[in-house]
Amino acid sequence: MEQAAEAAWAGGESAGGGTVRARGAGGVEESRERLFRLGAEALTDPELLCVVWGPGPRSPGPLQLAGTLLSRDGGLKALVQEEPLALSLLPGVGPVRAAQVLAALELGRRAQRTVERRPKLRTPQEIHAYLGPKLGALRREVFHVLCFNARNVLVHDARVAEGTMNACPVDPREVFAAALTARATAIVLAHNHPSGDPEPSIQDVGLTRHLISAAQLLNIKVLDHVVVGDGAYVSMMERGLFPDTEWETKRGWSANGGGG
Numbered sequence: 660m661e662q663a664a665e666a667a668w669a670g671g672e673s674a675g676g677g678t679v680r681a682r683g684a685g686g687v688e689e690s691r692e693r694l695f696r697l698g699a700e701a702l703t704d705p706e707l708l709c710v711v712w713g714p715g716p717r718s719p720g721p722l723q724l725a726g727t728l729l730s731r732d733g734g735l736k737a738l739v740q741e742e743p744l745a746l747s748l749l750p751g752v753g754p755v756r757a758a759q760v761l762a763a764l765e766l767g768r769r770a771q772r773t774v775e776r777r778p779k780l781r782t783p784q785e786i787h788a789y790l791g792p793k794l795g796a797l798r799r800e801v802f803h804v805l806c807f808n809a810r811n812v813l814v815h816d817a818r819v820a821e822g823t824m825n826a827c828p829v830d831p832r833e834v835f836a837a838a839l840t841a842r843a844t845a846i847v848l849a850h851n852h853p854s855g856d857p858e859p860s861i862q863d864v865g866l867t868r869h870l871i872s873a874a875q876l877l878n879i880k881v882l883d884h885v886v887v888g889d890g891a892y893v894s895m896m897e898r899g900l901f902p903d904t905e906w907e908t909k910r911g912w913s914a915n916g917g918g919g
Contacts (some may be wrong), residue, residue: 685801686722687713700908704735711763712756716778716892724751739764740798740853764796764852779812780805786847786885789813796853800827802850804834806843807822810908813894815841829866838879846874857888859895867895 690706696856708725731737747757780786795799802820805813820829827850838846848870865883874881883896895901
């Protein structure tokens with residue numbers, strides 16, 4: 660019964676075509692066969708999306724629908740940034756397909772994260788590798804405080820603020836409450852730019868200097884402020900945007916010794 664309905668949705672059996680060809684008219688069977696023959700990395704974005712969805716009760720077929728969605732401005736990134744409800748309302752998608760693709764994309768992001776529960780992060784590059792999969796595809800700005808012990812081991816990762824697409828108000832009390840609760844020797848500030856451009860704004864620099872001044876009173880060292888963009892980042896410490904660049908450069912990325 661199910662196979663017959665699937666064949667009817669895909670266009671039915673035709674002379675010389677057979678049921679398998681009819682099911683494959685939407686691209687599902689062909690994409691699955693290519694995946695097993697060549698590996699998932701050989702498939703195009705529409706083919707991968709087609710495999711995730713599988714055949715469904717709507718027209719057009721999954722491969723055609725996937726190609727249409729991914730041809731929009733932003734492609735796969737635009738798709739992963741869609742709100743679940745908005746995605747489900749797109750023609751031919753619906754709640755089931757929306758949930759399937761967003762869950763698959765989230766699994767992909769989580770697979771990129773470090774497997775260590777308390778990783779040792781010693782450079783801006785390692786901070787970006789840790790945070791990139793988590794922040795890179797968000798549609799809103801968020802602000803994180805990474806709390807470290809004296810050996811540069813991450814003991815707590817706190818999201819202390821969430822904002823809009825182009826702003827994120829940060830309360831210094833929330834920043835240092837997270838650091839003090841974790842008994843951190845040092846912290847790294849981090850936030851994302853949903854536009855994809857990690858270049859710090861004037862407001863970013865002003866906030867960073869304000870927080871550094873407050874941290875010195877608490878004997879907490881601010882190691883860096885990393886801005887995450889689309890596959891890129893900017894380290895304010897490396898850029899020389901800290902108020903005492905020479906002192907920070909000499910001390911480098913060492914959490915030992917506090918902020919005094």
